[in-house]
Amino acid sequence: MKLQREFYLRSGVEVAKDLIGKKLVHNSAEGLTAGIIVEVEAYLGKIDAAAHAYKGKTKRTEIIFGEGGFAYIYLIYGKNICMNVVANVKESPDAILIRALQPVEGIDLMIQRRQKNNLRELCNGPGKLTQAMGITKKHYGVDLCGEELFIETVENFQPEIIATKRINIDYAGDAANFLWRYVQKNNIFVSK
Helix, strand or coil, rough: ECHHHHHHHHCCCHHHHHCCEEEEEEEECEEEEEEEEEEEEEEEEECCCCCCCCCCCCCCHHHHHCCEEEEEEEEEEECCEEEEEEEECCCCEEEEEEEEEEEECCHHHHHHHCCCCCHHHHHHHHHHHHHHHCCHHHHCEECCCCCEEEECCCCCCCCCCCEEEECCCHHHHHHCCCEEEEECCCCCCCCC
């Protein structure tokens, strides 16, 4: 069942934990691809120096300041696309970076897009998963309650979740120590 708006209208930390074990689906013109979310990081803009929204609203971060349930997409290192899920209510700029997926549908299309045959390496990083799923900058602001890009529940699946520090945010002072990275325990598709 597709997640409804209410799911996203909570704190980014709550939404992040609850995204583990859900399925990200992209229904593109090339075909449908999907993966189980196995790793995420929460970023709470008002209190988190690592968050893009921490210093206020910009053209790039405008979507994060809106209502939860939309995609925040951006380019990192000049080459990799990252997908975030906007959480919380308007003017509470929380976002969750999707870091890794376990591929479950459209795997041949993912292999074609990534030019990689190793199933484990198709979606084990934020840039890898967007490439495999065909998610691009044009998906910035897409409604995750729509038909193209969405998240749904997985029946009878209750993953064990571990909380750790987030990755590559040493610049963020005390925020670098927040335990806001969530992973499915013992899942081989986690990025690190």
